Amino acid sequence: MGEFELIKRYFLRPERAGQRDSLVAVGIGDDCALLQPRPGTQLAISCDMLVEGRHFFSDVDPESLGHKALAVNLSDLAACGAKPLAFTLALALPSADPAWLAGFSRGLLALADLHGCELLGGDTTQGPLNICITVFGEVPWVNGQSQALLRSGAKPGDDIYVSGSLGQARLALDGLRGSIKLSPKTLAHTRLRLERPTPRVALGLALRGIASAAIDVSDGLLGDLSHVLTASKVGASITLEVAIKLISNYATTTGTYEVFSSQLTKKCQLGLVLAGGDDYELAFTAPASRRGQVEAAAKQSQTCVTRIGQIDAGQALRLLDAQGQSVPNTWASFDHFA
Amino acid sequence: MGEFELIKRYFLRPERAGQRDSLVAVGIGDDCALLQPRPGTQLAISCDMLVEGRHFFSDVDPESLGHKALAVNLSDLAACGAKPLAFTLALALPSADPAWLAGFSRGLLALADLHGCELLGGDTTQGPLNICITVFGEVPWVNGQSQALLRSGAKPGDDIYVSGSLGQARLALDGLRGSIKLSPKTLAHTRLRLERPTPRVALGLALRGIASAAIDVSDGLLGDLSHVLTASKVGASITLEVAIKLISNYATTTGTYEVFSSQLTKKCQLGLVLAGGDDYELAFTAPASRRGQVEAAAKQSQTCVTRIGQIDAGQALRLLDAQGQSVPNTWASFDHFA
Numbered sequence: 090m091g092e093f094e095l096i097k098r099y100f101l102r103p104e105r106a107g108q109r110d111s112l113v114a115v116g117i118g119d120d121c122a123l124l125q126p127r128p129g130t131q132l133a134i135s136c137d138m139l140v141e142g143r144h145f146f147s148d149v150d151p152e153s154l155g156h157k158a159l160a161v162n163l164s165d166l167a168a169c170g171a172k173p174l175a176f177t178l179a180l181a182l183p184s185a186d187p188a189w190l191a192g193f194s195r196g197l198l199a200l201a202d203l204h205g206c207e208l209l210g211g212d213t214t215q216g217p218l219n220i221c222i223t224v225f226g227e228v229p230w231v232n233g234q235s236q237a238l239l240r241s242g243a244k245p246g247d248d249i250y251v252s253g254s255l256g257q258a259r260l261a262l263d264g265l266r267g268s269i270k271l272s273p274k275t276l277a278h279t280r281l282r283l284e285r286p287t288p289r290v291a292l293g294l295a296l297r298g299i300a301s302a303a304i305d306v307s308d309g310l311l312g313d314l315s316h317v318l319t320a321s322k323v324g325a326s327i328t329l330e331v332a333i334k335l336i337s338n339y340a341t342t343t344g345t346y347e348v349f350s351s352q353l354t355k356k357c358q359l360g361l362v363l364a365g366g367d368d369y370e371l372a373f374t375a376p377a378s379r380r381g382q383v384e385a386a387a388k389q390s391q392t393c394v395t396r397i398g399q400i401d402a403g404q405a406l407r408l409l410d411a412q413g414q415s416v417p418n419t420w421a422s423f424d425h426f427a
Numbered sequence: 428m429g430e431f432e433l434i435k436r437y438f439l440r441p442e443r444a445g446q447r448d449s450l451v452a453v454g455i456g457d458d459c460a461l462l463q464p465r466p467g468t469q470l471a472i473s474c475d476m477l478v479e480g481r482h483f484f485s486d487v488d489p490e491s492l493g494h495k496a497l498a499v500n501l502s503d504l505a506a507c508g509a510k511p512l513a514f515t516l517a518l519a520l521p522s523a524d525p526a527w528l529a530g531f532s533r534g535l536l537a538l539a540d541l542h543g544c545e546l547l548g549g550d551t552t553q554g555p556l557n558i559c560i561t562v563f564g565e566v567p568w569v570n571g572q573s574q575a576l577l578r579s580g581a582k583p584g585d586d587i588y589v590s591g592s593l594g595q596a597r598l599a600l601d602g603l604r605g606s607i608k609l610s611p612k613t614l615a616h617t618r619l620r621l622e623r624p625t626p627r628v629a630l631g632l633a634l635r636g637i638a639s640a641a642i643d644v645s646d647g648l649l650g651d652l653s654h655v656l657t658a659s660k661v662g663a664s665i666t667l668e669v670a671i672k673l674i675s676n677y678a679t680t681t682g683t684y685e686v687f688s689s690q691l692t693k694k695c696q697l698g699l700v701l702a703g704g705d706d707y708e709l710a711f712t713a714p715a716s717r718r719g720q721v722e723a724a725a726k727q728s729q730t731c732v733t734r735i736g737q738i739d740a741g742q743a744l745r746l747l748d749a750q751g752q753s754v755p756n757t758w759a760s761f762d763h764f765a
Contacts, residue, residue, distance in 0.1 A: 114469060118658070119578050120506035120643055121471035123566065126464045131452060133459035134547060136561060138517035140554030168458035179476035179559045209472060212559075216478030221517045221550075221559035223474060228461065240457050305458055320456070426430050426523040426553065 090185045092213055099194040100178070100208060112227075113175055113207050122209035124175060124225065131235055133171035133226040137161050141218035146265065151189045153284040154220070155196030160286045161307065162224035163204060164369040167293030168305035170238040171226025173206035181216035204290060231298070238296060238303035238373070243321035247301050247374040247400040250383060252289050252392050254338035255310055255368045256361030257282040260353075275352065286369040292394070295386035296373060303373035309364035310335075311420050314372050315406055321374075324403030330411045332397045335362045363408075364420035374400055428523045430551055437532040438516070438546060450565075451513055451545050460547035462513060462563065469573055471509035471564040475499050479556035484603065489527045491622040492558070493534030498624045499645065500562035501542060502707040505631030506643035508576040509564025511544040519554035542628060574635045576711070581640035581659035585712040585738040588721060590630055590730050592676035593648055593706045594699030596621040598691075613690065624707040630732070633724035634711060641711035647702035648673075649758050652710050653744055659712075662741030668749045670735045673700045701746075702758035712738055 090098070101117055115123040126132055139158050141147055159176065166173055178197070182190075201208060206224070228237045261279035264271035271279070289305075296303065302321055306313045310332075318325055336358050353361075375383050380396075387394040398409075408416045428436070439455055453461040464470055477496050479485055497514065504511050516535070520528075539546060544562070566575045599617035602609035609617070627643075634641065640659055644651045648670075656663055674696050691699075713721050718734075725732040736747075746754045 114573065115575070115577065120503040120641075121473040121509060121564065121575070123507075123573065123575055124470040124472060126470060128466060132462040132464060132470065134462060134515060134563075135459045136515040136517050136549045136559075138519055138550045138552055138554075138557070138559060140519050140552055140557075143552060143554050165458040169461075171459060177472060177474040177561055179474050179561075181476055181478050181557060211474045212476045214476055214478055214481060216476075216481050216557065217555040219476070219478075219519060219554065219557045219559075221474075221476060221557075223515055223517075223561040225472075226459065235452065235461065237453070237459070237461055239453065303458075426428060426433060426520075426551075 090187070095185050095190065095213060099190045102198070111207060113209060116207065117210045122177070124209070127227065129230050131228045131230065131237065133166055133169045133228050133237060134223065135162055135165035136221065136223040137165070138219065138221040149284065151192035152196035155193040156200050156285055158220045158222055159197050159200045159206070159224070160288045161369060162222045163200070163206070163288035163290055164286070164305040164307070166224055166226035167288050167290045168238065168303045168371055169226065169228065170236060170293045170297040170303070171228045172294060173204040173290060174225045174227050175207040175209045176201070176222050176224040177209050178211035179221040180211065180213045181219040182213065183215070183218060236297045238293065238300050240302055240304050240317045240320035243302035243317055243323050243374040243400045244376070245323055245400055245402040246377060248377055248380065248396050249314070249325060249327065249398040249400060250373050250375065250394045250396050251306070251310065251335055252292055252371045252394050253287070255306065255335040255370060256358065256365040257336065258286065258367035259361050259365030262367065271352065283367060286367070288369060289371045289392055291390035292371055292386065292392040295390040296383070299379055299382045299386055300373040300375045303371055306368040306370045306372050307366065309366045309420070310368070310372060311363045311406060311418065317372065317374065318406055321400070324401045324405045324407070325398055326401060326407040326409050327398035328409050329359060329416060331395065332362055333358055335395055335397070338393055338395065360420060428525070433523050433528065433551060437528045440536075449545060451547060454545065455548045460515070462547070465565065467568050469566045469568065469575065471504055471507045471566050471575060472561065473500055473503035474559070474561040475503070476557065476559040487622065489530035490534035493531040494538050494623055496558045496560055497535050497538045497544070497562070498626045499707060500560045501538070501544070501626035501628055502624070502643040502645070504562055504564035505626050505628045506576065506641045506709055507564065507566065508574060508631045508635040508641070509566045510632060511542040511628060512563045512565050513545040513547045514539070514560050514562040515547050516549035517559040518549070518551045519557040520551065521553070521556060569636070576631065576634060576638050576641040578640055578642050578655045578658035581655055581661050581712040581738045582714070583661055583738055583740040584715060585639050586715055586718065586734050587652070587663060587665065587736040587738060588711050588713065588732045588734050589644065589648065589673055590627050590709045590732050591625070593644065593673040593708060594696065594703040595674065596624065596705035597699050597703030600705065609690065621705060624705070626707060627709045627730055629728035630709055630724065630730040633728040634721070637717055637720045637724055638711040638713045641709055644706040644708045644710050645704065647704045647758070648706075648710060649701045649744060649756065655710065655712065656744055659738070662739045662743045662745070663736055664739060664745040664747050665736035666747050667697060667754060669733065670700055671696055673733055673735070676731055676733065698758060
């Protein structure tokens with residue numbers, strides 16, 4: 090199978106070209122794709138590269154990998170409050186394995202369809218497995234102002250929220266690596282969160298005009314939150330007794346929190362929540378006066394959110410115990426070159 | 428050196444943010460970059476991935492590699508007649524080597540500055556060396572029509588042109604691989620074409636409204652030209668006696684064609700021109716009535732162009748000898764998975 094046959098067989102869907110509501114004037118098959126942005130909108134752009142052995146295990150199910158490769162990019166759009174439009178895919182493959190390609194493209198395109206996000210084109214080459222996606226989203230201007238959610242808008246007094254749950258992806262990773270022993274049920278359960286993350290696109294859209302700042306949690310909550318603090322030039326305090334519940338938010342809805350809690354110490358749970366990584370939830374801030382609007386946005390997008398702390402005028406990120414006393418921050422965020 | 432320090436030290440240029448003529452509302456440092464397209468324009472998007480050992484030698488000068496990684500993407504914009512605006516960079520690195528990073532970013536950003544193409548953001552990760560750039564360009568609408576050059580516009584009777592010269596990059600590659608013996612002078616000379624290709628951006632812009640179809644020559648002339656024929660549903664004939672001169676266009680301007688021709692058989696020269704690859708020239712078509720305009724566009728962009736054949740109503744790509752007789756096409760184009 091040659092390069093062009095590969096693209097045609099697994100990634101080209103001619104029946105989708107020229108859809109009436111599409112902003113894609115020219116898609117796969119020319120030197121460039123052509124995108125026609127709508128008047129009064131900005132284009133949000135993000136790019137993530139996934140490397141075998143670094144971001145995923147070599148034997149991961151290719152359909153899940155296709156899903157995740159796009160999901161982590163959609164998560165960046167969600168954090169920006171952008172509506173997904175389209176993406177490019179660059180793929181380095183050791184060989185053109187039909188079974189792998191069929192699974193990968195199925196997972197990728199299923200998630201793309203779910204979000205109306207069109208594959209614009211890209212590149213395929215031979216090499217160590219590497220997946221690089223660049224994603225494009227739309228953000229409207231309203232009354233001369235961009236509706237994009239940025240990291241830099243948090244203000245003293247704002248509440249801090251996190252969507253969904255944190256820590257389960259990391260728990261699955263530790264389980265798969267063998268550094269922690271998990272019951273088959275817990276592993277199967279948390280593994281879905283590691284391999285099939287849900288980008289919080291609907292929540293990001295619902296938070297436009299409500300949230301003051303947002304980021305997606307990919308390297309660990311404390312590290313990612315600190316980017317918001319730096320960009321906004323503010324400090325924050327987090328109540329650990331509340332934050333720790335983030336590990337169970339997901340599980341309680343499916344009745345399996347008991348399995349988790351019986352296996353994990355409190356210290357371990359906190360580590361997973363604060364510095365787990367690979368969560369793809371949104372951490373965001375909003376004025377306290379907008380608690381009702383945040384609640385409505387969560388309801389509208391069918392995504393639970395938890396209020397875990399508050400922005401202040403300081404420069405530090407303080408962790409508070411149940412008595413309101415500071416606890417030292419000993420949790421490090423993930424860094425590819427540290 | 429951590430991931431964020433690496434980005435800050437080698438790729439962040441805060442003094443460039445908020446330039447008055449920039450369409451970049453938010454650049455490096457948030458979940459997404461925000462691009463503000465100008466009214467009445469389309470966005471041209473292209474993406475190329477370069478893999479160590481596949482697209483470049485492991486010991487290649489990192490400054491040249493930085494240049495080439497962007498050049499091959501700008502070449503796609505050129506083929507589309509798009510004005511470069513911005514790009515994202517995803518980089519997988521075995522380690523954060525300061526000397527390598529300094530050279531790479533110097534070569535990359537120098538070419539970016541030359542074309543006013545702003546680095547929007549991207550991703551850095553650990554892994555086998557892999558460089559993935561997605562580039563954005565602007566194409567205007569004029570009288571309700573996109574000015575983009577596409578592969579699909581060639582018409583019977585159109586002339587076929589190629590910019591600059593072909594085959595020297597492949598000659599250098601063969602020389603470096605040891606499959607052909609080149610004088611040090613010829614190797615040094617052709618190596619510049621392999622490692623420092625010049626994207627034909629100015630020519631692409633000058634050809635808007637003049638050329639009927641265009642493509643950039645990256646996998647070999649015949650293979651790339653056949654994409655134009657397929658997309659335009661036409662045939663073509665190429666005069667080999669003229670095409671063979673493409674190997675010397677570059678050299679004659681610097682007085683070194685004698686070096687080449689004394690070393691290469693005619694068959695070898697034809698192979699380099701027709702299926703060399705890595706040329707990053709433009710192959711384009713234009714109505715015969717516009718020969719004067721093509722000449723003017725070439726002059727304006729200071730890029731020589733050579734007329735090598737003609738589009739016809741057939742379905743084949745025919746190669747003609749000096750007597751106008753058909754010569755069998757035995758030249759295969761580069762394919763990553765063939």
